[in-house]
Amino acid sequence: MPIADILPASGIxxxxAVSSKKRLFHDLGDMADACFGMDQTVVIDALLERENLGPTGVGQGIALPHARLPGLSQVCGLFxxxxxPLDFDSVDRQPVDLVFALFAPEEAGVSHLKALALVSRTLRDEGICAKLRAxxxxxxxxxxxxxxxAAYAA
Known part of the structure; x- marks a missing residue:
């Protein structure tokens, strides 16, 4: 599954600047509505609920917020x-400037995990992150x- 299958060009x-993690989730809710017709409130609540389980800041300035949502037919993402950079309670305590949000159907199992792994592998590449930041x-x-x-597709 390539990133192009889950991330539309309009989803970037x-x-x-963003004042808080909650404000960032509101921005993602707005984008999810515009790109996929998702209910903003449902998106924001799901992201906040998942974040309460543990921060999704994975280190090196990267966050991968994700949530399962009712009514979705496939995994989709926003960047x-x-x-x-925003303080995101990341594992390395570094602020976040690259955010890739993933939304999956409630019953998604393997496809959600494959998408998360693909995005994680892609953003673990320092060269790619440098290009994104530039x-x-x-x-x-x-x-x-x-x-x-394409090089990391699972």
Missing amino acids: KVIA LRLKK NEDPSTIYTILTEAS
Whole structure:
């Protein structure tokens, strides 16, 4: 499954600054509504609920918030690059500037885990992250993510 299967070109945004993790989840809710027609409140609540189980900041400035949602037929994702890093309670205590959110159907098992593994492997590549951080154009970021993931597709 390549990233292009879960991330639409319209699902990428570069944001100057976000005041809190909750505000970030509101932005993701807005994007999920615009890109996939998801209910913003359901998205925000699901992300907050998952985050309460443990932070999804995986280190090196990367966060992978994710949630299972009713009514979805497939895994889908959104990507944000923050110009000003945000404290995200990450495992390495470093602020986050690259956020890849994943949403999966409630009954998704393997497909959700495969998508999470693919995104994680892709963003573990320091060269890819450097390119993402050096670009502000959403279409360029989309190209970086989708071309890079082809090498990591599971």
